[in-house]
Amino acid sequence: MTAPRRRLAALDVDRLIGDPATRIIVTCGSGGVGKTTTAAALALRAAESGRRTVVLTIDPARRLAQSMGLTELDNTPREVEGVADGRLFAMMLDMKRTFDEVVAAHSTPERADQIFANPFYQALSSSFAGTQEYMAMEKLSQLAEPPPGNPEWDLIVVDTPPSRSALDFLDAPQRLGRFLDGRFIRLLAAPAKAGGKAYVKVLSASFGLMSKAVTKILGGELLHDVSAFVASLEAMFGGFRERAEHTYRLLKTPGTAFIVVASPEPDALREASYFVERLVGEQMPLAGLVVNRLHRPAGGDRLSARRAEAAADKLGDRASSDAVDLAEAALRVHAEIAEAGENDARMVRGFAAAHPDVALIAVPALPTDVHDLTGLRLIGELLAAS
Amino acid sequence: MAALGRAVGVYAEVMVAVPRSGLPALVAGIPRAARLHIVTGKGGAGKTTTAAALAIALARGGQRVLIVEVEGRQALARLFDVPELPYADRHLAAAPGGGEVVGLSIDPEEAFIDYLELFYNMKRSARIMQRMGAVDFVTTLAPGLRDVLLTGKVKERVTLNEQGRSAYDCVVLDAPPTGRIRQFLDATREVANLARFGPINRQSQGVVELLHSERTVVHLVTLLEEMPVQETVDAAHELTEGGFGLGAIVVNRARPHYVRPGQLADGRLSRAVLRRGLKLAGVDVDLTDELAQQMIEYEARQDVQRANADRLDAVAVPRIELPELAPPVGVGELSELSDYFVIDE
Numbered sequence: 001m002t003a004p005r006r007r008l009a010a011l012d013v014d015r016l017i018g019d020p021a022t023r024i025i026v027t028c029g030s031g032g033v034g035k036t037t038t039a040a041a042l043a044l045r046a047a048e049s050g051r052r053t054v055v056l057t058i059d060p061a062r063r064l065a066q067s068m069g070l071t072e073l074d075n076t077p078r079e080v081e082g083v084a085d086g087r088l089f090a091m092m093l094d095m096k097r098t099f100d101e102v103v104a105a106h107s108t109p110e111r112a113d114q115i116f117a118n119p120f121y122q123a124l125s126s127s128f129a130g131t132q133e134y135m136a137m138e139k140l141s142q143l144a145e146p147p148p149g150n151p152e153w154d155l156i157v158v159d160t161p162p163s164r165s166a167l168d169f170l171d172a173p174q175r176l177g178r179f180l181d182g183r184f185i186r187l188l189a190a191p192a193k194a195g196g197k198a199y200v201k202v203l204s205a206s207f208g209l210m211s212k213a214v215t216k217i218l219g220g221e222l223l224h225d226v227s228a229f230v231a232s233l234e235a236m237f238g239g240f241r242e243r244a245e246h247t248y249r250l251l252k253t254p255g256t257a258f259i260v261v262a263s264p265e266p267d268a269l270r271e272a273s274y275f276v277e278r279l280v281g282e283q284m285p286l287a288g289l290v291v292n293r294l295h296r297p298a299g300g301d302r303l304s305a306r307r308a309e310a311a312a313d314k315l316g317d318r319a320s321s322d323a324v325d326l327a328e329a330a331l332r333v334h335a336e337i338a339e340a341g342e343n344d345a346r347m348v349r350g351f352a353a354a355h356p357d358v359a360l361i362a363v364p365a366l367p368t369d370v371h372d373l374t375g376l377r378l379i380g381e382l383l384a385a386s
Numbered sequence: 387m388a389a390l391g392r393a394v395g396v397y398a399e400v401m402v403a404v405p406r407s408g409l410p411a412l413v414a415g416i417p418r419a420a421r422l423h424i425v426t427g428k429g430g431a432g433k434t435t436t437a438a439a440l441a442i443a444l445a446r447g448g449q450r451v452l453i454v455e456v457e458g459r460q461a462l463a464r465l466f467d468v469p470e471l472p473y474a475d476r477h478l479a480a481a482p483g484g485g486e487v488v489g490l491s492i493d494p495e496e497a498f499i500d501y502l503e504l505f506y507n508m509k510r511s512a513r514i515m516q517r518m519g520a521v522d523f524v525t526t527l528a529p530g531l532r533d534v535l536l537t538g539k540v541k542e543r544v545t546l547n548e549q550g551r552s553a554y555d556c557v558v559l560d561a562p563p564t565g566r567i568r569q570f571l572d573a574t575r576e577v578a579n580l581a582r583f584g585p586i587n588r589q590s591q592g593v594v595e596l597l598h599s600e601r602t603v604v605h606l607v608t609l610l611e612e613m614p615v616q617e618t619v620d621a622a623h624e625l626t627e628g629g630f631g632l633g634a635i636v637v638n639r640a641r642p643h644y645v646r647p648g649q650l651a652d653g654r655l656s657r658a659v660l661r662r663g664l665k666l667a668g669v670d671v672d673l674t675d676e677l678a679q680q681m682i683e684y685e686a687r688q689d690v691q692r693a694n695a696d697r698l699d700a701v702a703v704p705r706i707e708l709p710e711l712a713p714p715v716g717v718g719e720l721s722e723l724s725d726y727f728v729i730d731e
Binding site: 031298307315322 | 668
């Protein structure tokens with residue numbers, strides 16, 4: 001078949017990170033695709049091109065810390081040492097502390113103390129599904145619009161939480177907003193207030209059932225804790241929702257660029273497809289797709305996996321000698337990498353065919369793991385060179 | 387390497403073929419006695435594939451095995467090439483010797499409504515609650531409750547009886563990734579603390595007991611790369627500390643070993659010798675330098691792989707190594723992978 005060869009649209013990384021109008025870069029994608037490394041490499045490259053850059057990671061495994069040679073990251077940006085000609089700061093999201101800050105900022109000290117002491121809040125702030133995503137948005141918003149007296153960042157690079165689905169990052173804040181605005185939570189809040197409200201009476205039949213069910217399942221103690229928590233949170237509902245919506249709008253501005261990261265594997269590329277389609281659908285500024293860890297066989301496509309394997313087999317039938325054994329090993333290695341490379345190329349072509357307008361960067365696999373600035377710098381060069 | 391020696395000593399009698407990577411063979415040991423196999427790993431390490439291959443291995447010879455997914459991804463349906471799984475047990479594949487693998491995708495909302503019906507005969511009010519957003523609240527937003535419902539449903543499946551005997555010989559759980567596994571498995575204990583009284587508290591005791599008993603083992607899936615190995619070692623410690631029994635470490639996609647020790651002469655391998663060999667093979671000798679460089683880089687990666695394999699020695703459990711298969715992986719490939727699991731009788 002002689003289909004016309006489509007030139008893949010390329011993503012110009014240096015133009016993107018060097019453009020003063022680019023203020024936020026969000027890397028997203030499924031877990032294990034090199035998202036954190038890509039974020040760190042972009043941030044380092046931007047910093048070394050003279051932009052005052054901060055990179056925010058959310059991963060509890062502290063992968064960024066490891067890859068940047070740092071032992072500890074906390075909720076405040078720390079300067080990364082060893083950056084040539086520029087300043088790079090890195091931080092890891094402390095979910096609980098960020099939540100505490102939000103609560104403190106939106107309530108009186110007495111009320112905040114009440115909330116902090118509530119066992120339900122303690123569980124919520126550390127293990128609530130979606131809290132991580134919400135707090136990442138919150139932190140991003142704080143970095144993008146620093147309080148008076150704090151320095152501005154030229155560029156903020158955000159690594160999204162490792163989640164089952166890359167879409168969680170976009171959905172979680174709205175889900176939290178919906179939840180806080182929901183009828184059920186309002187009903188829960190009501191009994192803790194004196195008298196209750198009229199609509200509670202209207203719905204009292206259903207609520208009686210629900211409250212009975214919830215009490216049965218969770219036990220009355222928990223229901224009480226939840227009610228008290230929700231009641232004390234109620235004053236902050238508006239604040240929460242507004243901030244979530246505000247950050248969401250911030251992500252839609254032209255100063256933001258989303259970079260979707262994938263590896264050349266079916267699951268990762270499927271997630272990348274969902275994300276790309278969603279970003280386009282929501283008119284979010286998509287910069288492009290980075291495909292990490294592509295196998296690049298020696299000699300490009302001059303020696304196919306199949307031919308290398310056949311040649312190796314031919315040598316295998318010969319009497320052993322240094323030359324025969326060495327060439328056989330070299331050809332087996334080549335067949336392995338060439339086959340992987342052929343699979344990778346097929347995967348990437350499939351994605352490109354389905355999304356012809358999405359700019360792509362293919363980053364070759366490195367012989368060793370990246371765990372220092374030198375490695376990150378090399379990744380940065382590869383990102384820019386593709 | 388002391389841990390390695392110990393492990394080899396313990397598992398020597400059940401070892402199978404030396405893995406292609408040429409790494410020390412620690413292949414052995416999925417305990418047949420375990421009723422619940424929890425499979426976790428770093429995202430992207432091949433958790434679901436491993437869980438599916440393990441399920442086939444366990445089903446071989448006439449066993450009935452249930453594989454459960456809890457993250458709503460429908461990854462099992464894709465892997466086994468069947469329509470999307472409903473919230474009900476569905477046949478996925480037959481295993482050699484009359485065995486069967488059955489699949490279940492647990493939806494937390496449905497699991498919650500199940501609970502209400504099962505324990506309180508409250509299905510109707512559950513539906514009202516669902517409309518009110520209460521179920522959404524309980525399953526999505528309440529701390530850990532989602533995980534409680536999921537593990538609760540898994541426990542129900544493990545202990546399910548049909549006609550006086552267990553419905554399943556064992557259950558394989560495609561669990562959340564290593565970063566979240568401890569939280570997931572301990573959610574029930576957490577909620578038992580939050581819901582200090584009431585049926586959930588009582589119910590949770592049974593789940594905590596099962597998860598911490600000898601009937602449950604946690605398998606860790608990893609790649610031989612630095613960060614997955616670190617997460618695996620960390621998770622192994624955390625889980626052991628938390629009183630969970632470890633099963634095996636499954637090393638996924640280890641790259642095969644082609645180069646013999648000394649063959650590269652510390653990176654100064656003779657281009658002339660290689661050239662001679664390539665000529666004999668009928669390969670364009672202009673590729674000599676590039677092929678030499680490729681071999682050196684491949685070996686550098688093999689060294690990293692070996693170093694990471696050594697780091698796994700800190701966790702003294704059987705190790706199973708799976709080869710890399712060209713995507714897409716389907717039932718045929720799963721069956722091939724299942725041959726790598728040895729079940730200890």
